[in-house]
Amino acid sequence: DTEVTQTPKHLVMGMTNKKSLKCEQHMGHRAMYWYKQKAKKPPELMFVYSYEKLSINESVPSRFSPECPNSSLLNLHLHALQPEDSALYLCASSLNFIETQYFGPGTRLLVL
Amino acid sequence: QKEVEQNSGPLSVPEGAIASLNCTYSDRGSQSFFWYRQYSGKSPELIMFIYSNGDKEDGRFTAQLNKASQYVSLLIRDSQPSDSATYLCAVSQPGTASKLTFGTGTRLQVTL
Numbered sequence: 044d045t046e047v048t049q050t051p052k053h054l055v056m057g058m059t060n061k062k063s064l065k066c067e068q069h070m071g072h073r074a075m076y077w078y079k080q081k082a083k084k085p086p087e088l089m090f091v092y093s094y095e096k097l098s099i100n101e102s103v104p105s106r107f108s109p110e111c112p113n114s115s116l117l118n119l120h121l122h123a124l125q126p127e128d129s130a131l132y133l134c135a136s137s138l139n140f141i142e143t144q145y146f147g148p149g150t151r152l153l154v155l
Numbered sequence: 156q157k158e159v160e161q162n163s164g165p166l167s168v169p170e171g172a173i174a175s176l177n178c179t180y181s182d183r184g185s186q187s188f189f190w191y192r193q194y195s196g197k198s199p200e201l202i203m204f205i206y207s208n209g210d211k212e213d214g215r216f217t218a219q220l221n222k223a224s225q226y227v228s229l230l231i232r233d234s235q236p237s238d239s240a241t242y243l244c245a246v247s248q249p250g251t252a253s254k255l256t257f258g259t260g261t262r263l264q265v266t267l
Contacts, residue, residue, distance in 0.1 A: 085243055085257030086199065099254065133198055141247075143189065144255065146198040 046070070047147035049134050055153045058124060064150045066117040066134030074140040075117040077109060078133040080149075086133055092117060093140045124154045159246050161258035169266050174231040176261045178244030181225070187247040188220055188227045189255065194240045202242070203229065234265045 047068045056062050066075065074093045078086035091099035092111040100109075106128075108120040117134055131151050135144040158181040168174045176190075187206055191199035203218040205211045205227065211218045217230040227246075231238055244258040 085259055088254060091254070131198070141187075143201060143204050145201060146191075149198045 047134055047136050047145055049132075049147040049150050051150060052148065053151050053153075055155065056121065056124065057155055058126070060124075061120070061122045063121065064119040064132055064134075064152075066119075066136075066147055067115055068136045068145075068147075069115055070136065070138075070145075071114075072136035072138050072145075073114060074137045074142070074144075075111065076135040076137075076144060077107075077117070077119050078135065078146075080131045080133055086146075090119075091140065098140065121152075124152075126154050128152065129154045159244055159256050159258040161242075161244050161261045163259055164262040165264045166261055167264045167266055168234050170234060170236060172234050174234045174238065174263055174265070176229045176231075176242050176244075176263065177226060178228065178246075178258050179226045180244075180246045180256075182246070182248065182256075183222075183225060185246045185248065188218070189245040189247075190216075190218060190227075190229045191243040191245060192238075192240045193243055193260065199243055231263075234263075236265050236267060239263055239265045 050065045077089040080086045089103045090109045095111045106123050110118040131149045133149045134147040137144045160179050189204045190202040193199045205218040205220045215232045219228045241260040241262045243260045245255040248254045
């Protein structure tokens with residue numbers, strides 16, 4: 044089973060809102076990732092957590108705040124986003140940071 | 156700048172034919188190579204991964220890797236309309252195996 048779940052599936056938020064995206068896996072994977080994907084573009088890496096510690100931040104603006112409460116759960120907290128942040132946000136996980144990454148279904152975010 | 160290049164397509168093949176998708180990469184030290192399939196509006200789904208030079212087969216899919224020439228390809232035999240999707244080539248960066256560099260994807264259309 045290689046299932047990564049993400050909630051919500053869709054999210055519409057205003058520029059002053061605070062919201063959170065949630066990602067969960069129960070495969071015992073110890074690396075988890077957030078990607079952002081715009082239409083007709085490849086996924087862009089945002090953050091990597093390895094063994095619940097942030098190991099990579101790809102210079103993402105502070106209005107995106109990741110959190111890894113435990114080895115199964117990854118959150119992305121959103122605050123004061125801009126319309127250009129509208130995109131598909133993908134979570135992925137891998138057994139460890141050198142193994143194959145499996146993607147969740149994504150959250151489609153629209154910022155108004 | 157580490158690059159992964161793919162022809163954006165669309166690559167159009169008739170049903171039952173072999174589809175050949177190609178990917179070149181710039182970093183000679185890259186070690187792991189992945190093919191993901193992405194249907195419109197959906198998240199990337201892992202098709203194949205390959206680490207060693209040569210061919211790797213899985214059902215109708217064959218991945219081919221040539222590190223000397225820095226290319227990786229995906230062959231889809233007996234193409235079906237359900238194979239119509241964008242195929243993303245991803246390459247791990249040496250030393251930071253958790254970072255995947257994605258190509259821009261090749262859109263495949265399998266026609267009846």
